[in-house]
Amino acid sequence: MCAYRIAVFASGEGSNFQALAEAANTGALGGAELALLVCDKPSASVVRRAEQLGIPAFVFNPKDYVSREAYEREIVMRLEELQVNLVVLAGYMRLLTPVLVERYRGRLINIHPSLLPAFPGKDAIGQALDYGVRVSGVTVHFVDEGMDTGPIIAQRAINIVSGETSESFSQAVHGVERELYPEVVSWFAQGFVKLDGRQVTVSRTSGQV
Template structure:
């Protein structure tokens, strides 16, 4: 059985593309019912259309309180048969109206190693701070921005004085790996949350052999 999901985007949709490609390779057990964007010119909509995936555009500017916007998103997604949501570059903070419609089934990708550098420019903030390691986080979504329990994180080196775009690209490559992995774990119901800790059931790797130095944790499984 494939998990019926929605993917929410605001921009280019490269993380959406990574999910689609894993679906095409029969690695991901999900079915994208709709790709929804709050911006009509988001290139990710064209990516979806190229694969025959239904799309929807809902501008937050047409609504008053955030709750009204979220309620309309819920209506669209529920009508499409969606059971879980992937936020892949969706630049909106969601409210309990949306969270309560998909409890424990909303995943986000953030381009920083949370809890460091939350917000709209995690990569740029990390570069300006002068970190030696940057990275990305796939996490469950809660009512706070970039705050929910961490599913998987990847780290990449950051070099003094390098162009921020170089660091962004290095991080993005890892986003394209860990987000599909997190989505697959969600689809197979292998994730459980205890407090702030996410536990992975039936891992297909020998964690004892990773020596604790892996730059991606939990380690990626076959195909990712």
């Protein structure tokens, strides 16, 4: 069994899931492996990606459960069975309850298509373009009880050029996401990330987790 195991939560196409899987296969994920995909949409393309890559998946329909807490308790049980070290949200479109947030506090991360705290929530790319900012980007952050309010781990800026469209800027953002997310996950796998309150430090001299 790999010493460091991650579970990826996704609801859609799964491009970040694919990037993480490819990084794991090439050794660029710091020695981590993808232990599980968690998906709340059985018809999502990410489910087919997991099948093609041979990665186990827990796919569920939220309507089959009496509450969000009920399906999250089942998710936690599966994560614990697999000894998952880090939960990675990658386009997972459901708000989390304290069942998951409390259990994996400090080991639960998300990627967001803006430079937080600017433009949290839905359609961050559209928000940035509508506001007229000249620079936006990508943020990887810890997940807490709020909407994109957790401590920031890493950010990467992207210039918005004249005439930029939502489609063209989305492509630029997604390209950066696919580079940054595996890098950040590799930091966790190698024990480089330390959290103290809202302050996050990344020390390349830390030992293996």
